[in-house]
Amino acid sequence: MTHDMHRRRFLQAVLAGTAASALPLKALAAQPDLLWMVWENLAKDEYLAPFLARSGVTISKNFIGSDDEQFAKLRAGGDSSVDLITPGLDKVDYYMASGLVQEIDLAKIPNTAKIYDAFKNSPLGKADGKTYGLPFYWGINPLVYRKDLMDAEPDWSVFFEDSKYAGKLAMRDYALEAVMIAAMYLEIPRDQIFHLDDAQLAEVKKALIAQKKLLRTYWSSIGDLTNLFATGEVVAAYSWVPPYHELNARGLSMGIANPKQGTIGWADSLAIPKGVEGEKLEAVYALIDYLLGEDYGKMLAVGGPYAQSTSSARDMLSKEERETIFIEDMSVMDSFIWRSNPERYNDWVALWNEVKAS
Amino acid sequence: MNDGPGRAPLLRARALHKTYGTTHAVQGVDFRLMPESYVTLLGPSGCGKTSILRMIGGFEDVSSGMLELEGQPLNKVPAARRPINTVFQSYALFPHLSVAENVAFGLAYRDLGREAQRARVEQALAVVRMQDFAARRPRQLSGGQQQRVALARAIVNEPRLLLLDEPLSALDRRMRKDMQIELKDLQRRLGVTFLHVTHDQEEAFALSDWIVVMNRGQVEQQGAPQDIYRRPRSAYVADFIGGSNVIPGRITARQGEEARIETALGPVVAAAEESLRAGDAAALCVRPEQFGQAAGSAFEAVVTHVVFAGSGWHVELRAGQQELAAQFTEPPETGAALRLGFDPARVWIARAGEAVA
């Protein structure tokens, strides 16, 4: 979820959807070669080196530019050669509904025992008690602000109520999160947020139309938002974490707010396409176990910096490193609202377009 | 000049200059246009005649010098405000407008009612006999018809001065003759001054009351057509207006109107250009029909070519190094040696000068 999803032209999606599968036939080899659809920053060679050395397995990487692209590729027939995919945890529903993924046998992945309770208790990625998408790593999409330009730590209300910061705020151009934040601000109970009824949607729409007047702009790429923070065009935004680190490193005083209404958490998952079997499947399980283990977890915490979904590497990190990835005080997870897939998402998107066009 | 006392010129050019970058197109030209006259600016291409026309029309700035219209300075008046209209070389009819709309174009800037406008357009088209073509587009017309529309479009505005930039050059020979007559006739009927630019000396003679012969940005000679024909000031003019044998020589004596010139044909005493003095280089001008067999001061010449020319025979001869053209009523034998002469009272001595390229 860390990449810009809007840069693609829609025709590319159509092309991807219609092009017959041109992926190469499986190579027959003594040691299986795994094809992994993954974000580039999660599969750096040094992150994977210990596993490759130990197992003798080789890994081919197919980098994804957006979750939608991954889904489109797989649905177009790419599943015949892909062995492991990395969908957003909230998107696993799509893959399950399309019959693209197989059940994951947790018994073959010892490190699943160390998965945080927040994920163990979440229904995301599961159906009928079976797991199809295994939480992989996670983070928060926080409210980031310029400490030097704001008097106090803001909460979500700054995006909905007129203040002296009006005209210096930014919101991501993304229906799911825009509606979630409005619902949090309106204090709609958490268990209803992804099941909004017509009346609630109407309320959300009203709030978002009011919000529009307070915004400098909607942002669509994180580099763009970082730029807006840096030039002072924007003092507070619903953001991702990178501008916070990047601009602090450049000497600006950036803050992450902890809004009382809640924070949006996200997680990406690992899922195995249907049809992967035998030796390859065994190798995939071994790879997943490695990805949830301590070697990978430490490297991801320092290099990412992202937290994996297990506590495998937690004790090996310094307090500072744990704070960077929000695992020092685990209770913070309680205020998270995990991004899920709303049942009436098409209505959400329609609503969002109405708001923007209003 | 043909202006009597009390007649003020319509337009006056004084020390007119035009430079484009380093090119001096017009270099100190003076002339006057009298009211109701037909004046031709005559010269080869590049002589500056078109530049003068464009300055008068207001399409080019005057580099230095003065243009005056009826005593008022004209230099700074924009083209649109000059009571002058132009017939362009390519006619420049508006292709997107009908003939009537073309003619009416300039009337929009006058205080005329719709009816008055229409009447004026009809009248102008009638003058050029184009009333039946009012609804046509320019491209549906022949060259001569376009020419007439261009004339109508200009004269409908009742200009004080009508400029014509090589107006007949795009027409075939036959059409050109007809249009010449029409132009002259039109000018007489309207009583408007026409300033006509051309490189065709026949056209100039046929039309003009006054001819200004241009050479390299300067006026070489100006005067009534007959004067220019009979008494070209220089070998250049004599050569350009054509027809004359221009025989180089040197003045040995000058007395009153006459001078004595030494040429390859022998010494001749004849009327001479007024500035010529003994010792000056000069040119004897003899027109082909002035040569006769063994008349007056005689010389010997050999026939080189004989060509039938309808009304007579065009004969080319050689007298020493000098080539000559003559016109005879009977054809001589090619190669025959003839004794020729001419009546000195009818020939003319002009200033020397470079010939026209």
Add this chain to the structure above:
Amino acid sequence: MSRTGNWLAAPVVLALIATCLVPMGVLFAYSFFQVDFVAINTDPTLKNYAKIIGSETYRSLIGRAFLSGAVVVAITAVIGYPVAWFVARRGGEWKSALLTLLLVPLYTGDMVRIFAWRVILGAEGVINRFAQWAGLITEPIQVLLFSPIASHLVLAYNFLPFMVMGLWLGYEALDDALVEAARDLGAPPVAVFRRVVLPMTLPGLIAGGMMVFVMVVGDYMTPQLLGGASGVTVISAINDLFGTAFDWPLGSAIACTLLALLGLFLAVAAYALSRMNLGRSLISGEA
């Protein structure tokens, strides 16, 4: 054309069909489907089109796209006329160099240009800083950036070269003697333009205008990144439907509607253009 020529042309034609027509065909087919979560229901229906006609949002987005196109065409025409005149009439031996120069901004890429404009128009940007320094304003002018003004300004800047190209061709076909004739007949400058230059360069204006119009309607980066909260375009709405909502059928239907309207618009413009040329060739054929 020879048979060999046909065979040699075949790959190109096939490639054109494959890359151009097939996706369009797929798009068109999808517009009659329905989506149920992730399943595409292929029973043909007109529901998507009914939705568009019934939706204030999509109607106004399409209308706004066309309005933006018209506004930018108008801006580029106003700026383009003097520029094209200069290139055509004063360019001389530098003509091709000038035309190339005009295209230079196009080589820099969308993002570079957009961020350059941010630097110029922003609250902390060049213009606001200068105006504040000069004492003209005390507070930065917010509306310079992240507003329809900003996006239309930059769209006009982006597509001006195409308008200039069209108008330049128009000017090349315009005989200066016609302008002189109009002045000679007493027309003041505005009338010379309206009665002679405009009608004579109209084919160039239409050609340039069509290019600019289509590109403005299809551009969503500029409005999105410079237009602020109201920078949504019909294209970005289609993008949302394809990308995040998986509602390919509705997205396809909007895209098809937009294409159809664009096609209609272009057909009208092309008809007007062909009538001018046709009229001309007919007339010259008679003469």
